[in-house]
Amino acid sequence: MGNFKVTVRDILKRKLFKGATLITGEKGVDREIKWTHILEMEAFDSFINGGELILTTGSNMPLDSKDGISKLKKLIELEVAGLCMELGTHVQEIEPAIIEFANHHDFPIIIFPDVVKFVDITQDLHTIIINSHHEQLKHLHDLSNAFNELSLEPNGILKILKKLYESFHLNVLLISDDKQLFYYPLKNKDQAESILSLINEKREVEPYHEVFLHGDYYTAFPIKGLGSSWGDLYIQQRSGELDEFAFSIVDRATLAIAQIMLRNKTIEERKQNQEENLVQQLLHGEEYESTAALKFLPAPAENLYYRLIMIENSSYRKEIRDEDWEEIKLQQSIILRSIFKRYNFFPAISITKNNIAVIASYYKSSYATSDTNTFTLITEAIKNSHKDNIFRGKDCYIGVSSLQKDYSKLSKCYDEASAVLAIQKMDILDILFFEDIGIYRLLINLPKHELEAYVSDYLGPLLDHQQQTKNDLLQTLAVYLETMGSKKETSERLSIVRQTLYHRLEKIEELMGEDFMNPTNRQAIELAIGAYAFLSNTNKIN
Numbered sequence: 001m002g003n004f005k006v007t008v009r010d011i012l013k014r015k016l017f018k019g020a021t022l023i024t025g026e027k028g029v030d031r032e033i034k035w036t037h038i039l040e041m042e043a044f045d046s047f048i049n050g051g052e053l054i055l056t057t058g059s060n061m062p063l064d065s066k067d068g069i070s071k072l073k074k075l076i077e078l079e080v081a082g083l084c085m086e087l088g089t090h091v092q093e094i095e096p097a098i099i100e101f102a103n104h105h106d107f108p109i110i111i112f113p114d115v116v117k118f119v120d121i122t123q124d125l126h127t128i129i130i131n132s133h134h135e136q137l138k139h140l141h142d143l144s145n146a147f148n149e150l151s152l153e154p155n156g157i158l159k160i161l162k163k164l165y166e167s168f169h170l171n172v173l174l175i176s177d178d179k180q181l182f183y184y185p186l187k188n189k190d191q192a193e194s195i196l197s198l199i200n201e202k203r204e205v206e207p208y209h210e211v212f213l214h215g216d217y218y219t220a221f222p223i224k225g226l227g228s229s230w231g232d233l234y235i236q237q238r239s240g241e242l243d244e245f246a247f248s249i250v251d252r253a254t255l256a257i258a259q260i261m262l263r264n265k266t267i268e269e270r271k272q273n274q275e276e277n278l279v280q281q282l283l284h285g286e287e288y289e290s291t292a293a294l295k296f297l298p299a300p301a302e303n304l305y306y307r308l309i310m311i312e313n314s315s316y317r318k319e320i321r322d323e324d325w326e327e328i329k330l331q332q333s334i335i336l337r338s339i340f341k342r343y344n345f346f347p348a349i350s351i352t353k354n355n356i357a358v359i360a361s362y363y364k365s366s367y368a369t370s371d372t373n374t375f376t377l378i379t380e381a382i383k384n385s386h387k388d389n390i391f392r393g394k395d396c397y398i399g400v401s402s403l404q405k406d407y408s409k410l411s412k413c414y415d416e417a418s419a420v421l422a423i424q425k426m427d428i429l430d431i432l433f434f435e436d437i438g439i440y441r442l443l444i445n446l447p448k449h450e451l452e453a454y455v456s457d458y459l460g461p462l463l464d465h466q467q468q469t470k471n472d473l474l475q476t477l478a479v480y481l482e483t484m485g486s487k488k489e490t491s492e493r494l495s496i497v498r499q500t501l502y503h504r505l506e507k508i509e510e511l512m513g514e515d516f517m518n519p520t521n522r523q524a525i526e527l528a529i530g531a532y533a534f535l536s537n538t539n540k541i542n
Contacts, residue, residue: 003016003244004133004135004136004245005032005132006033006034006125007030007032008022008025008029008031008033008053008081008082008108009030010031011128012123014122016116016120020084023080024109025107026106028105031082032051033053033081034050034051034052034267035052035126036053036122037052037053038056038118039061039120040056040057040059042060044060048078050080051080052081053084053125054079054083055081055084055086055118056084056085057086058086058089058091058234060540061091061092063085063091063098064093064094064095069097069101072098072107073101080395082108083107083109084111085109087112088113091143103371115178116150121188122266134383135184140245143163144312147160147164147252147256147260150192157174157182158182159355161174161184162184163253165184165185166251168237168246168249168418171187171235171236172233173195175195175196175231176230176261176542177228177231177338177341179344180231181196183440208239210239211394213234215239218236219235219236219237220233220234221251221254222254223254223261225258225338228338228385229342230258230265231357233254233382235250239261245535250275265334265337265338265422266286266330266334272333272351274292274296275296276349276350276351278292278297279296279357282407283350283414285359287338297346297348297407298346298361298363300407301363303364303493304361304363305361305362305363305364305371306359306360306361306362306405308399308400308401308416309375310398310399310400310418311398312354313355331391332356333349333351334363335385336358339378339381339385340360340378343374343377343523344362345501346358348361369405373431376534379398379432382396382398397425398420398421399420399421399432400420400432400434401413401414401416401417402434402478417434418439420432422431422444423440423444426537427539440528443531450471451534452535455527455528455532457528458528459532461511462474465507471504471507474513474532475494477525479494481522481525481529485517487501487502487505512525
């Protein structure tokens with residue numbers, strides 16, 4: 001990368017500095033000068049942005065005495081590039097303590113022994129600074145065009161990495177969301193593969209961040225697309241050692257790489273119709289060609305498992321035009337596939353306007369912990385996904401089936417995940433997995449009239465009394481059963497005094513029979529309470 005900075009070293013070579021002398025800060029001559037500023041006022045803090053070369057006659061800067069140290073210290077704290085002082089008018093010579101302090105901080109002080117025209121210096125330096133900016137912008141424009149052209153060529157990602165290496169002379173590598181590895185120079189293969197093994201599989205869309213890998217510091221830049229992270233670009237340099245121009249170059253490179261990835265993902269998603277047909281056949285128990293299935297599903301293996309995830313978007317606009325829907329469906333598939341691949345799943349996806357089905361297959365290690373944690377993370381990632389007019393994760397209901405191995409069980413998984421969605425929409429339980437559905441696994445499959453008859457048999461007198469008196473004895477009974485008959489805990493949960501609870505329990509016993517807490521009756525009543533809640537919420541959503 002060309003050096004577009006204007007430094008203290010550069011300006012000392014200028015004609016106007018021919019008679020000037022650098023008396024301190026030889027180690028600081030590579031400080032960048034972003035602007036020049038003539039400073040003669042007493043209070044100057046608010047006029048300094050950092051990076052300025054200060055010109056002064058010393059009227060406000062008594063560098064001929066130790067009193068000037070406080071002023072010099074303030075300039076250093078404000079990250080001024082250096083100080084030029086004209087001797088004679090206000091300051092005859094520089095105090096040795098000032099020189100020692102400036103050298104200690106590698107702060108350049110340049111003196112002019114004779115009167116100089118500061119206006120000539122500012123015009124000259126501003127001209128070279130502006131010209132440097134123009135050259136920098138031109139170089140950035142040329143690089144951006146080069147990245148875009150390379151993105152259209154075969155092996156475009158590797159060629160872009162090579163171009164970055166030529167710009168920075170720093171090792172670069174890219175790890176995609178599905179763990180594909182690209183790196184340059186090619187001789188660093190072993191190091192790149194070692195770094196790949198260290199990368200955490202959980203990757204969020206975030207700004208650049210610094211990581212320590214394989215004994216070196218890297219700055220990681222996300223490859224962003226459609227609101228998701230498609231990978232990370234790693235440059236072997238600490239973030240604090242990369243300037244704004246370097247960040248601008250990387251931004252252009254990551255954008256060009258994202259365009260390549262988007263095209264690749266789009267090509268992949270064009271196969272979606274075949275995949276969607278296969279998934280639908282599996283969900284509805286229809287016959288399918290096993291050879292065709294292997295295009296989209298991993299071959300059965302001893303350690304291969306899957307769950308079915310059903311996603312329903314409650315706020316989706318069903319009236320969308322067919323020509324728009326095809327593009328929306330494509331982008332939804334890209335978003336979801338990226339999330340599942342990030343967690344090492346092999347997703348087969350079917351997307352309709354009513355719902356989305358994802359067969360999420362994965363290889364389970366013998367030492368792996370429960371997969372529910374990973375599926376919970378995936379659900380959170382889906383909920384947090386947002387792309388205007390494409391996908392709003394926070395509006396989705398998500399249900400997850402039981403864990404299976406045999407693809408022939410997918411129609412069963414479809415019923416299970418659908419049952420979870422139904423329970424979620426009824427707002428009865430806050431669940432995600434079918435194994436947490438409890439008694440509703442039975443209730444959801446029973447005819448409505450049978451449930452109503454069952455509720456009437458076991459809760460009829462209580463419900464009739466409640467309707468006549470408006471006293472919520474059902475809630476008291478439910479809490480009393482949940483607390484295993486603990487009067488203390490029941491009164492605390494209902495926020496009522498113990499005496500009030502006794503009166504309610506007496507009334508419940510009168511209506512339900514004094515043996516209502518016997519094990520058999522109690523189980524039947526608890527099931528009836530669940531059935532009543534299920535029926536009530538079913539009526540709300542119908």
